[in-house]
Amino acid sequence: MSAPSLPAPVPAAPAARGGHGHLGLAALLYLAISLLLQHRVLDDFAGSAIGRVSTDATGFTWWLAHTAHALTSGADPLVTDLQHYPVGVNALWNTAVPLLGVLLAPVTLTAGPTAAFNVGMVLGPAVSGMAAVAALGGIVRSPAARVVAGALYAFSPFVLAHLQAGHLNLVWAVLPPVLLAVAHRLFVRDLRRPWLLGALTGLALALQAWLYTQTLAIGVLMLVVLAAVLAARYPRRAVDRLPALLRAGTSCLAVYAVLAGYAMYLVLAGPARPRGPLRSPEYGSADLANTLLPTWLTAIRPVPAPAEMQGNLGEQGGYLGVAVLVLVLLAVSACGTAARVAAVVGAVAWLLALGPQLFVGAEPTGVPLPWRVVLGVPLLAEVEPVRLQVVVTLAVAVLAGLALDRFPRPVALVAILAAVSWLPADAQRSTSAGAPAPPQLTGQVVETWPRVTADWYGGADPLRTQIASGFGYRLTGGYFLGSDADHPVLIESPWNRYQAGAAWSELVAGPWRGLPPPDADAAARDLRGSGVTVVLVVPQPGRDPAPVLDWTRRVTGSAGVALEGAWLFPLAATLQR
Incomplete structure (x- = not known):
């Protein structure tokens, strides 16, 4: 049997009546939800930090303050001996988020670094949700469906878990939707000006390198997976597009090398970097139980949150639930290629997120899993596999958007139930960020x-x-x-x-x-x-x-x-x- 051929390149979904007004409404909605979730810090925005734990929040705050200090004093923002003297520390191996440090420097210098950290934690989910809405513009026709899908992505169990752990770098989950939009343009829509598209892709990857390199590695890995899925489904189209893809790839690498080459030097060969594996490869494995069992951060819990699951509290954001799984099954059987591709890529990410061996209820089973294949790959080997759940979350958001946009009414109802099953609980916490008056220790x-x-x-x-x-x-x-x-x-x-x-x-x-x-x-x-x-x-x-x-x-x-x-x-x- 011959391989199926892809129809002619398709244009983007028609723009909603009224232009892009829904983007502004979505931004206001996501910002309001984010502020509501973090209401506990609003009366002490400069003295309390978002998150249940203090140390990661303090680490991010330190780097935001250090970036602003470096910008105003001329110090090196990326390698410093202000900690761990005299050896020093390397920003690209730490929670430095240099890009956010620069963007939030006006807040840091006026309201203080804790306020800047809180601003970043409030804006991260909102901006990520907006990126998802924009990425779905060529896939989901209905603006309302895109806004719901963006909200699912912005306030998913994955994001909620990292919010309460104070992980500023991970609640800014902008790159996965950007790469979804890039892949749709490269592999599905009419591919024009591949050099420009490649250059914009290189820009997005470079910006992520200056934000957090684990998300960069995850994004590139899953972009390759998505390309492989589409090429396997439509091999003729892949061959026809190969010259244009090569041009796009060349310009992508060129722009990335110029804008993020120094970042990669710091990661691969810079001073004060780790010289061995950071932790056991099983440390960052997802727990199979978390797929069906939510934590206390989810409002609707059919069963009590489990007493123990693999990973720390910031890495237990893999909840899908029965309603989401039913949605996936209906999407695969009831709609077209877009939903099937999203489901396959999401399933691959879910399987990889389980790590090198299967854990159930924090107990190792000894069952080997595919993540073992990447343990010898530089950079990827340092990724905590559980963090691929951000791609699973995006796949769910795509399926929900398609269900609300194109599916029969019963399937759309399942999408609504899936969204409700992820409703956040009023469980986000804050921790004191106060400090004693600093002694006069200049130069010590x-x-x-x-x-x-x-x-x-x-x-x-x-x-x-x-x-x-x-x-x-x-x-x-x-x-x-x-x-x-x-x-x-x-x-x-x-x-x-x-x-x-x-x-x-x-x-x-x-x-x-x-x-x-x-x-x-x-x-x-x-x-x-x-x-x-x-x-x-x-x-x-x-x-x-x-x-x-x-x-x-x-x-x-x-x-x-x-x-x-x-x-x-x-x-x-x-x-x-």
Whole structure:
């Protein structure tokens, strides 16, 4: 049997009566929903951060503040030793979102970095939804159907999960809809000016490289999958279009190399980058149970949220539900190529998101899965596969838009039920982003206790004090992805003997009496070897600060200077008062 041939290239769906007015209405609607979801921060927009956990929000806030600081001071915004001194950190391996840092710099410089973070978290879903509406312009005729589909994408379980985890980089999910629009133009519609289309694609990919490289890798992977699905379905069209596709690809790569070449250098060969696998490849696997079981972030839960699923709370956004699965089945059987292609690509993304082995209820089953194939591919191997769920979400949005636009009324009703089943709960949280008044430490290298850690709840608090100082001093600690001479991969600065002694002093003040004391002279040598000039101790609520203060006096040889809510212990006569 001969392969089916594709009909003649099709024009875009007819524009809605009234032009593009529905885009403005959609923007207002999505912004209103986003603000409603985040109502808990509206009365303290500069002092509370969106998200249930503080450390990731603090990490993003630090980088937004650092980008604005670099723009106004001439410092390097992409490689800095303000954290993890003297090794430093590489922005492209971290939550730097440099593109958003530049766009939000006016907010950062006027209202503060926490306000800028909150603005980004509110706008991210709205802008992503608008991108979906625009991308569906050539696929779904009805403006109302496109707006509903865009809302599904903007406020999906995937986005809700990353909102409450404070993942600014992932709630800006603009690239997948952009690549959908590009693929529709490249493979379905009449392909004119391929050089220009390729250049615009390169621009979109370059912008994403300066936003978050994991989403870039996911987008490129799924664009290849989509191209393969269409080529398998319509091989003759693929052959006919090959010369134009090559021209588009050439201009895409040229523009990308110019605009994002340095970003790729920082990722692949830049300083302070990780030199090994970041984590177990199974860490970021989706849980099969999450496909049918929603978390507490979804309003309608037929069964209680499971006690445990694979991944952390920010990665449990893979809920589809029975209504969505019924919609997929009806779409595949009741409509044309667009729905079938969306369903196939969504199914591939769903399968890949499950990672290298199947997990059910957080339990590994030993069943191998296709993600194993990419574990040796540079960049892709570092992607947390669960984040391919953003493509699954987009596929669902496309199917819902087509159902509301073209399908018989019963199928459209299923699409409405699917949308209702994803209704967000009023469950988004905020966390305090306050910081003590910064001490005058201009030009100093500071060791802090408590140390900066990757603990999601308060681990990065010392970074907020550094932000409040206007980056007047450097920290030996940090929360980051990087390395040093002794550790190929780090997510926080390694322990030194001063920190071990501080932890010891807190233990022996409690139930661990009798432990041998650490060597204060060795701890002092560690600090001086890292260039430390000042130790900053911030007493913690509910803990007696005396043991840590006594230990710090022994190490530094200083009686310390009491400040409001903190103690300073200079190691040298360089402390500026």
